Amino acid sequence: MKKWIRVLPILGVAVLAAGIGHQSALAKKSEDSVIADRIFIGDVAVGGMTDDEATAAVEKYVDDLADEKITLTINDVSVEATAADLGLSWQDTESVQNAVAYGKSGNLIARYKAKKDLENEDKVFPMPLVVDQEKTTAYLEEHEGELNRDAVDYGLTRENGEFKIIEGQDGIVVDVAKSVDTIDESFQAGWKADSTIELVAEVSKPKGSEEELQKVKDVLGTFSTKYASSASGRKANIANGSKKIDGTVIYPGDEFSVYQTVAPFNADNGYKLAGAYENGTTVDAYGGGICQVSTTLYNAVIRAELEVTERSGHSMIVNYVDPSADAAIAGEYKDFKFKNSTEAPIYIESYANGTTISFTIYGQETRPANRSISFVSETLSTTDPGVKFQESSDAVGTISKTQSSHVGKSARLWKVVTVDGVEESREVFNKTTYKASPTIYAVGVSSENPEAVSAMKAAIATQDEGTIRAAAAQWKNAVQQPEQTTDPTQDPNASQTQPADGTNQAGQTDNSAQQTQPADNQSADQGTTAQ
Structure with a gap:
């Protein structure tokens, strides 16, 4: 009897220890699935969020960009597109996985360093965006008339007996395929407000120059x-x-x-x-x-x-x-x-x-x-x-x-x-x-x-x-017949007829x-x- 009395406390301690260990494991598992504070994906703060919550937050952020303006330019010519026009979207979820794992993976020293860094500054993971190739191509082709222009040669005007040179203008033809790639690459680092992207174009030079036109005199x-x-x-x-x-x-x-x-x-x-x-x-x-x-x-x-x-x-x-x-x-x-x-x-x-x-x-x-x-x-x-x-x-x-x-x-x-x-x-x-x-x-x-x-x-x-x-x-x-107002047997224009050889009545050439x-x-x- 005394033997069992001595065993019971030991079993109780073991059961209690097991319970505490189980709760600790659950807490650790929950902690591992939540992103640490002061972590961002692009401009989106995802600290305290789970993987799914962070994904939803980033997707909403990108959806809200639909009406934001993007300036597409060539030299001094430009058009404004919206993010929706270009089919801008976020497809890379690796940044969410990296955010969740930050401070929880690697060796002890790496984890410690990551946590200490978060005490001093925010950690920002990239939010790479992509454009829809078909939508962006269609948009550029639709606006070629605004972006393309013929070269205007250097010209001259003459005012008050003096020549004035009119400056020429480059011709521009958008390279649609290369421009789509350029737009896509510009969003690899994420969204930037007031984005201006230089398109790729073939530029033709005008004929002439000031030096050449100065010869005209x-x-x-x-x-x-x-x-x-x-x-x-x-x-x-x-x-x-x-x-x-x-x-x-x-x-x-x-x-x-x-x-x-x-x-x-x-x-x-x-x-x-x-x-x-x-x-x-x-x-x-x-x-x-x-x-x-x-x-x-x-x-x-x-x-x-x-x-x-x-x-x-x-x-x-x-x-x-x-x-x-x-x-x-x-x-x-x-x-x-x-x-x-x-x-x-x-x-x-x-x-x-x-x-x-x-x-x-x-x-x-x-x-x-x-x-x-x-x-x-x-x-x-x-x-x-x-x-x-x-x-x-x-x-x-x-x-x-x-x-x-x-x-x-x-x-x-x-x-x-x-x-x-x-x-x-x-x-x-x-x-x-x-x-x-x-x-x-x-x-x-x-x-x-x-x-x-x-x-x-x-x-x-x-x-x-x-x-x-x-x-x-x-x-x-x-x-x-009704009476004629002119003599019908005479040529009414005879007095005005010029000689057939092109001379007037004085014999002079007209x-x-x-x-x-x-x-x-x-x-x-x-x-x-x-x-």
Whole structure:
């Protein structure tokens, strides 16, 4: 009995010790699953949290960043995206595991040191973030129009007789794939407020420089033509075309196209209806008169001795320059193009004041001062345009002029070079053939008298002016017609008709642009050519 009494206290102590040990183990296990105080994951304080609690806290923090702004920039161009736009998220839970284990793993010395460090400062574990590749790619592609830009070449403007240089601008094209990687890498260290990320782009440099443009100071060639007598629509078109070319800078080796610069020919681009050549007749077309612009520029270009790469003459003669000194524009099948064949930039200055259009080409003069050039037109042959009579729905006896004639010509242009006033060379520069275009009269054949109609049609078929006028006089009163206000047997415009060879009644050449010589342009499929 005494033996059992002695054993019981010993068993009690053992049971108590076991209980205490079990509670201690449970407490240690609980302590090991809780993150120590003063520990952060990024900006999130996770001290006192379990693994799951810390994970939830970090995820909420990242979710709350959805509307935060991120500036994406290239040079001086930028756009603002949100974290949601880029699909920003947190996927690396290793930092939570490291936070839980801090001060509880490693040898005794390491654990002791970690705990002592926490007494003096916070421990911050990284919060690496990632972007959604597809969302970020889509965002950049959607905003390429804002981020990308073409290079703007250095330019010139001329004010009060002085040149001013306009600084160029780099061209930018975003490299989307590399930029997505750059954005992703920038968030590997975690979130930063007011983030600005420089995107990856291909940068193209503008043409020219201040040094290069400072060479532009000499007049290389200049030319003017008159258009005072043109109709208002034609005047407006000449002014519009002149303005579109004025101020152009062409760098060495570059080609200039008049058509590409002044087209399209429609009201939206500032053009009016005016006379134009089409299939040997004169019609109204948008841009009528643009050929006087190209022709005037052509004459300045050849005097600057730049390389002409494309030039076409008109289908019919024009009277604002000598034969074979013109340059027609008609759609894309007739264009005037030239190349800057000098070693310095050139600048084109133009003005149109309602009576005169002028072009001046500036550059760096390298030709000898004692050398000069001129261009001489030579007419090789002429073709009489004749007269053409056409039926019209007007009353029998009515004859009206609908188109003036254009003499057909074959001509060539000579380039003459003199040195110290002595002719050094003379060579054919170009040749041009112009079609003849007849004077056209509309002859009325409308009548209630079948015999009168038949007689007039028979007379028109002869194309003999005397026969037609005689028939008109004979059959005018065959059936009572409303009294005509003009003499139907005479050309009502006869007193205004210019001689077919382009001279006035005093025998002098009229070099101004006439309304009967439309300055035109139209598309190639219409066959319309500007004068």
